[in-house]
Amino acid sequence: MTNNQKKPFYKKWWVIALAVVMVAGAFNDDEEVTEEMQAQEVVEAEVIEVIEEPEEIEEEPEPEEEVIEEPEEPTEQIMDVLLADMQESFEDVGTVHFDDDLNGFVVTPTSSEFEAELTLIVNGLAPKDDWISLTETFKTLSVTLSEASGDAALTLWLANPANPGHTLLTAMNGHILYDALADE
Secondary structure (H helix, E strand, O other): OOOOOOHHHHHHHHHHHHHHHHHHHHHHHHHHHHHHHHHHHHHHHHHHHHHHOOOOOOOOOOOOOOOOOOOOOOOOOHHHHHHHHHHHOOOOOEEEEEEEOEEEEEEEEOOHHHHHHHHHHHHHOOOHHHHHHHHHHHHHHHHHHHHHOOOOOOOOEEEEEEEEEEEEEEOOOOEEEOOOOOOO
């Protein structure tokens, strides 16, 4: 591709990432509907049972101490599905893995085109519009991942391709926690 030609928008890496968000959101919506239907079936069964067999009234036991339940950790199966979706969505631009210490998905750019584009943006040689689109995509994707996993503290990291031990961008539940290019 010559310097004068632009890639069609649907071949840009951030459009692909946005598609991941939509797919993960659809996955989450289906799961919620199924859970609601199961809960409704349980309630209907209990109502039928109460109508058919009236219970004897018993003395109420003394109230027990209220137990505060911790939020459930995401199941391994859900996290495996999310990881597989992320890996598939980013396969053309980078690798994705889950880091337990970070409690998050780390995207490491491997595509030379993506790395070059990031390098141009970081060095101020390209418009920041693509970076702004990427940060918005990461914010949206972090919300989707948090909702799908049930873990509001789940993070999404973009590793620096020039130094994978460092990050360029970190998002959590719709918020940017770190932006290497933020105006200070």
